[in-house]
Amino acid sequence: MNFTQQYAQYKQMVEEALKALPFDGAPEKLREAMRYSLLSGGKRLRGVLVLAACEAAGGSAEAALPFACAVEMIHAYSLIHDDLPSMDNDTLRRGKPTNHIVFGEGMAILAGDGLLSHAFEVMAAVQSANAFRALGMMAKAAGVSGMLAGQTLDITLEGTSPAADIVRKIHLGKTAALLTAPVTAGLALAGADEKTIAAGEKYGKNLGLAFQIVDDLLDLEGDAALMGKTLGKDAQEGKITWPASVGVPQARLDAAGFIDEAVQALDGLEIKAEFLQALAKDTLHRVQ
Amino acid sequence: MNFTQQYAQYKQMVEEALKALPFDGAPEKLREAMRYSLLSGGKRLRGVLVLAACEAAGGSAEAALPFACAVEMIHAYSLIHDDLPSMDNDTLRRGKPTNHIVFGEGMAILAGDGLLSHAFEVMAAVQSANAFRALGMMAKAAGVSGMLAGQTLDITLEGTSPAADIVRKIHLGKTAALLTAPVTAGLALAGADEKTIAAGEKYGKNLGLAFQIVDDLLDLEGDAALMGKTLGKDAQEGKITWPASVGVPQARLDAAGFIDEAVQALDGLEIKAEFLQALAKDTLHRVQ
Numbered sequence: 018m019n020f021t022q023q024y025a026q027y028k029q030m031v032e033e034a035l036k037a038l039p040f041d042g043a044p045e046k047l048r049e050a051m052r053y054s055l056l057s058g059g060k061r062l063r064g065v066l067v068l069a070a071c072e073a074a075g076g077s078a079e080a081a082l083p084f085a086c087a088v089e090m091i092h093a094y095s096l097i098h099d100d101l102p103s104m105d106n107d108t109l110r111r112g113k114p115t116n117h118i119v120f121g122e123g124m125a126i127l128a129g130d131g132l133l134s135h136a137f138e139v140m141a142a143v144q145s146a147n148a149f150r151a152l153g154m155m156a157k158a159a160g161v162s163g164m165l166a167g168q169t170l171d172i173t174l175e176g177t178s179p180a181a182d183i184v185r186k187i188h189l190g191k192t193a194a195l196l197t198a199p200v201t202a203g204l205a206l207a208g209a210d211e212k213t214i215a216a217g218e219k220y221g222k223n224l225g226l227a228f229q230i231v232d233d234l235l236d237l238e239g240d241a242a243l244m245g246k247t248l249g250k251d252a253q254e255g256k257i258t259w260p261a262s263v264g265v266p267q268a269r270l271d272a273a274g275f276i277d278e279a280v281q282a283l284d285g286l287e288i289k290a291e292f293l294q295a296l297a298k299d300t301l302h303r304v305q
Numbered sequence: 306m307n308f309t310q311q312y313a314q315y316k317q318m319v320e321e322a323l324k325a326l327p328f329d330g331a332p333e334k335l336r337e338a339m340r341y342s343l344l345s346g347g348k349r350l351r352g353v354l355v356l357a358a359c360e361a362a363g364g365s366a367e368a369a370l371p372f373a374c375a376v377e378m379i380h381a382y383s384l385i386h387d388d389l390p391s392m393d394n395d396t397l398r399r400g401k402p403t404n405h406i407v408f409g410e411g412m413a414i415l416a417g418d419g420l421l422s423h424a425f426e427v428m429a430a431v432q433s434a435n436a437f438r439a440l441g442m443m444a445k446a447a448g449v450s451g452m453l454a455g456q457t458l459d460i461t462l463e464g465t466s467p468a469a470d471i472v473r474k475i476h477l478g479k480t481a482a483l484l485t486a487p488v489t490a491g492l493a494l495a496g497a498d499e500k501t502i503a504a505g506e507k508y509g510k511n512l513g514l515a516f517q518i519v520d521d522l523l524d525l526e527g528d529a530a531l532m533g534k535t536l537g538k539d540a541q542e543g544k545i546t547w548p549a550s551v552g553v554p555q556a557r558l559d560a561a562g563f564i565d566e567a568v569q570a571l572d573g574l575e576i577k578a579e580f581l582q583a584l585a586k587d588t589l590h591r592v593q
Contacts, residue, residue: 042454044457047449048449098415124460129418133422134447134449142441146434162329165415165422169335173334
């Protein structure tokens, strides 16, 4: 199986597991609002990373599915809350009206809260020592020193032109944290050792930084229909982006450099790293 | 030590542990917004229940502190989000301006998200099988079949006069879930058996229902300065309350009935139930 086929297979596993989530006991309206955003497509990159990392370290992709669902739920929650009028005020996401446009602001807040809570409920249902360790990694990544740190800096500094190291910090939090945790959690689920997990962390951080730059470049230069969102919006709104901070040519070089770092981080380990390395290289192809 | 002294001691332990939370890596603004609501006083009932339940079943209150902090963080997050303009639109809580009034709506949403995430981070840091079990109970209580189910029904049915069984369902979710989980989690942390945990669940549910009725009665009849919030607001805004559904005299009788159930649930167990039983009776004294 080549990279593209393998990615498609992992992605389908994640998609089906997400569709099958029953959300037992949730009121119909809440379930509907959560599923609207959770099942609105996307690359399922974070879920795929969990499965791939777990298999790379000798675990089973099947067993890692609850964690793949969890990270996709955390990602979906973060998008719902980010899109709110008091945050980024976005009305369109992946070509569809955002959650609060469809369900109202109150329900959108609850849908985000519900997805975050349910992620932990699903992870906690896997009662094993490895699962507990992996859950801790997810909590930290989603938390106040991870994703929420990036988001806070992003909204408090909007409209300013922060130095490159601050932009890096924002992207490490906003994007890289939730691309790193699926890798380290996947490895932890398979019982990987500290050295391997540290390498996974380095891989994830660099992948995350590259991913954010690529996203920012696509916002500047991409195809609106393909992206399913309003383009050029970042610049109009004074959003803090890597290309805005260092210029487009340097941003391209930086993205390539981060991908090299990510690929090298997984060299020489006792795991099957090929898929994860191919995935990193593929990220770059989106803007080349 | 009598009940009042013991409560004060547990409460102080919780208060000090909350004050000492470092929120490592959180941006200053986010930490400030979280601490504003988390450290704004209150009875610390949920935290106290964790410590008391853990000690009742032979565990140590000290060891249960992370879970006491976690449930208080979950409670604080739920209040911040409930107070938002698109939810209950409250400007005053415990005599102070609500979070979004002070920090803005975007930061208030993030502060709530941060407290919820951090609760799981703090619980996950306690790496033991009992802790993992207790974390699962907290996740379920905070989740879409618990607190968020109650909150969803509450906002979607606002302005209607639902039947008593629906009001009960709302209160089981909104209030009782997050009074039950600290009890069952505290018991689980001490390694209690299934029978004891089932009894703790019955205790918590009944305590929760009584607690919500008492709260609603105080909103109708209480002292604004003592309560630190606008009174009579529930009725003005068509809020769904137990007294509104069955009338004040019946609501008083129901509260007393639930407290009897709560007290009896803990009879005949192999735990030291006196404090928890005294706490249930004390809840009722607030409106007698």
